[in-house]
Amino acid sequence: MRLNIAIDGPVGAGKSTIADEVARRLGILHLDTGAMYRALGLKALRSGTDPADEEAVTALCRGLDLDVRTSEAGQRTLLDGEDVSHLIRTPEVSMAASTVSRYAEVRKIMVRRQQELAAAQDMLLDGRDICTTVLPDAPVKIYLTASSEERARRRWREMQAKGLPDTFEEVLQQVIDRDHQDMNRLVEPLRRAEDATELDTTEMDFDQVVEAILKLVEEKTHGQ
Ligand code: DC
Numbered sequence: 001m002r003l004n005i006a007i008d009g010p011v012g013a014g015k016s017t018i019a020d021e022v023a024r025r026l027g028i029l030h031l032d033t034g035a036m037y038r039a040l041g042l043k044a045l046r047s048g049t050d051p052a053d054e055e056a057v058t059a060l061c062r063g064l065d066l067d068v069r070t071s072e073a074g075q076r077t078l079l080d081g082e083d084v085s086h087l088i089r090t091p092e093v094s095m096a097a098s099t100v101s102r103y104a105e106v107r108k109i110m111v112r113r114q115q116e117l118a119a120a121q122d123m124l125l126d127g128r129d130i131c132t133t134v135l136p137d138a139p140v141k142i143y144l145t146a147s148s149e150e151r152a153r154r155r156w157r158e159m160q161a162k163g164l165p166d167t168f169e170e171v172l173q174q175v176i177d178r179d180h181q182d183m184n185r186l187v188e189p190l191r192r193a194e195d196a197t198e199l200d201t202t203e204m205d206f207d208q209v210v211e212a213i214l215k216l217v218e219e220k221t222h223g224q
Pocket of ligand 1: 012033034038098101178
């Protein structure tokens, strides 16, 4: 049986960095599904398409030249052949990604690609709808969260380290706005799957979260 691990959670819950480390420790690949919506958001911004225009964005998605390469060294996201792994991390692209991810046809295309990747290999996927829609039968399902202030604080520190000028208040507002949009969209909104284990990391450090997830994987799979 495939070892598929599903992790969902709101903005800045640390999913990507935590997932990278957990996957490395388990010797499996990690797919950051948010990068796929981010690439589509970037494509919309670059082509002058309003992310709020469902028809135009859906057409862009159908013809999207997107290549997601996962390896032990991390994920690379290629859009039209160009490595955009870093360019898709700006606040502007984050919000565009959240907006384009509202559309049913876009989600269908992305979910299908994610399911194909997960079926082909042992893999950990993180996103918003992995436990509920992409991998409803995954043996390990986790909902990773933390208070919005703590998530904003972590994100703000990361942004400061990169020399980005946003204030803590601005980052907190970005977190709140994107959560609101991701949790209230009509198609597959972010919610905790009933059978997912919730891990509130507000009071936990990185290593504690990684260890807690590895323990859960061990329990759920009995070391298989
Ligand atoms: O995980 P992230 O912040 O990189 O995701 C960017 C946006 O993409 C997020 O605000 C909502 C959307 N997304 C989604 O709808 N479903 C996923 N599985 C992953 C991300």
